[in-house]
Amino acid sequence: MSEPAARTLTGPIHVIGAGLLGTSIGLAARRQGITVWLSDANPEHVRTAISLGAGEAAPADGVAQLVVVAVPPVHIAEVVVGALETGAMVTDIGSVKAQPLEQVSDQVDDTVLSRYVGSHPMAGSERSGPLAASAALFDGRPWAVTPHVHADPEAVALVEDLIALCGAAAVRLSPVEHDLAVARTSHLPHLLAVLAAGQLTEALPEHLSLSGQGVRDVTRVAGGDPDLYGQIIRANGVTVAELLRGVREHLDALIAAVDAPAADDLAEILARGVAGTQIIPGKHGGVALETGPVFVLVPDHPGELARLFADVGEIGVNVEDLRIDHDPGRPAGLVELQVEAAAAERLRAALESRNWTAHR
Numbered sequence: 240m241s242e243p244a245a246r247t248l249t250g251p252i253h254v255i256g257a258g259l260l261g262t263s264i265g266l267a268a269r270r271q272g273i274t275v276w277l278s279d280a281n282p283e284h285v286r287t288a289i290s291l292g293a294g295e296a297a298p299a300d301g302v303a304q305l306v307v308v309a310v311p312p313v314h315i316a317e318v319v320v321g322a323l324e325t326g327a328m329v330t331d332i333g334s335v336k337a338q339p340l341e342q343v344s345d346q347v348d349d350t351v352l353s354r355y356v357g358s359h360p361m362a363g364s365e366r367s368g369p370l371a372a373s374a375a376l377f378d379g380r381p382w383a384v385t386p387h388v389h390a391d392p393e394a395v396a397l398v399e400d401l402i403a404l405c406g407a408a409a410v411r412l413s414p415v416e417h418d419l420a421v422a423r424t425s426h427l428p429h430l431l432a433v434l435a436a437g438q439l440t441e442a443l444p445e446h447l448s449l450s451g452q453g454v455r456d457v458t459r460v461a462g463g464d465p466d467l468y469g470q471i472i473r474a475n476g477v478t479v480a481e482l483l484r485g486v487r488e489h490l491d492a493l494i495a496a497v498d499a500p501a502a503d504d505l506a507e508i509l510a511r512g513v514a515g516t517q518i519i520p521g522k523h524g525g526v527a528l529e530t531g532p533v534f535v536l537v538p539d540h541p542g543e544l545a546r547l548f549a550d551v552g553e554i555g556v557n558v559e560d561l562r563i564d565h566d567p568g569r570p571a572g573l574v575e576l577q578v579e580a581a582a583a584e585r586l587r588a589a590l591e592s593r594n595w596t597a598h599r
């Protein structure tokens with residue numbers, strides 16, 4: 240049997256910016272035993288990240304093998320340039336790639352620039368700061384690596400090692416192509432969620448009491464930090480504005496279709512939406528698994544969730560996704576387990592036989 244390939248990334252990794260993303264990277268790397276140094280403009284964030292187990296305070300004069308810059312977009316270039324001055328290999332995990340590369344290349348020569356390779360994990364949350372971090376944030380997620388023409392292959396390899404040790408899947412593409420892609424898969428959806436969430440501010444409170452899972456699904460990301468998302472959208476503004484103009488045309492067509500009850504256009508527009516949902520790849524970049532829900536009523540007692548998961552594990556069904564809603568009418572939570580569609584009925588029946596109240 241052949242030996243597994245030796246890992247080039249052995250550490251230390253220096254994470255600058257111990258917020259949601261930086262602390263999650265620290266936790267994921269510590270899970271693999273790599274030394275992680277942490278620093279942040281806010282010392283409280285470093286203390287919190289250390290207490291969570293994401294690493295240790297960065298030594299004043301240490302040189303890391305790889306510096307990971309995880310600060311807001313407007314600060315990325317200045318922090319990358321500072322990190323390059325230490326002689327280390329450097330990546331950033333900002334949401335837009337062409338602009339920071341251009342800003343860094345304006346300040347350093349091509350030999351220094353070769354040690355910088357940008358990247359971007361397609362995983363996150365609407366929350367910010369170290370307390371929202373998780374070691375599992377990147378498991379099975381795509382993570383873009385965006386080498387430029389002067390990039391040192393060793394730097395690219397180190398970044399791809401980081402991605403692998405965080406449990407994510409590297410996707411290589413140019414910085415410009417990356418920005419075109421995320422304009423459609425991340426930035427535009429974010430703004431559409433903002434519009435959907437924003438119109439709720441005009442609702443009567445008694446109407447809001449009818450908020451179900453649908454509105455939560457469509458609006459979740461709109462809860463993200465407006466300052467951070469403002470910076471992300473501005474850094475990719477030309478492409479995002481172009482997509483928004485396309486959406487305006489689709490919105491006009493939608494209004495016309497809704498106004499004309501007899502036309503087939505509405506059905507066509509709705510079908511296009513279904514088609515869009517079906518081409519989003521599944522985890523690990525594979526074909527999306529067809530899943531179905533199993534709802535389980537869980538009493539509000541300590542240990543009940545652990546008992547449910549132990550039972551699901553013994554039944555042998557993999558949980559693809561999970562959501563917990565609190566039942567306003569009784570002291571119980573409604574847990575929605577998303578499992579492979581073909582296994583949903585078997586799981587429901589097996590849970591019922593173990594005295595859980597379950598339905599599909």
Ligand SMILES: NC(=O)c1ccc[n+]([C@@H]2O[C@H](COP(=O)([O-])OP(=O)(O)OC[C@H]3O[C@@H](n4cnc5c(N)ncnc54)[C@H](O)[C@@H]3O)[C@@H](O)[C@H]2O)c1
Binds near residue numbers: 261311
């Ligand atoms: N939030 C997401 O879902 C997500 C996903 C992928 C990538 N990103 C990118 O990751 C980066 C960080 O986002 P986040 O969600 O972790 O934000 P965050 O607010 O949780 O963390 C940012 C951290 O950077 C620190 N910081 C700010 N300026 C600094 C500086 N000059 N030097 C050192 N530290 C500084 C802040 O104190 C904070 O702790 C952003 O560039 C964002 O585009 C975010």
Ligand SMILES: O=C(O)C(=O)C[C@]1(C(=O)O)C=C[C@@H](O)C=C1
Binds near residue numbers: 333361362365424425
């Ligand atoms: O899951 C979420 O909360 C996210 O919005 C994560 C998300 C995305 O759009 O997929 C948001 C912005 C980042 O640049 C990368 C990932």
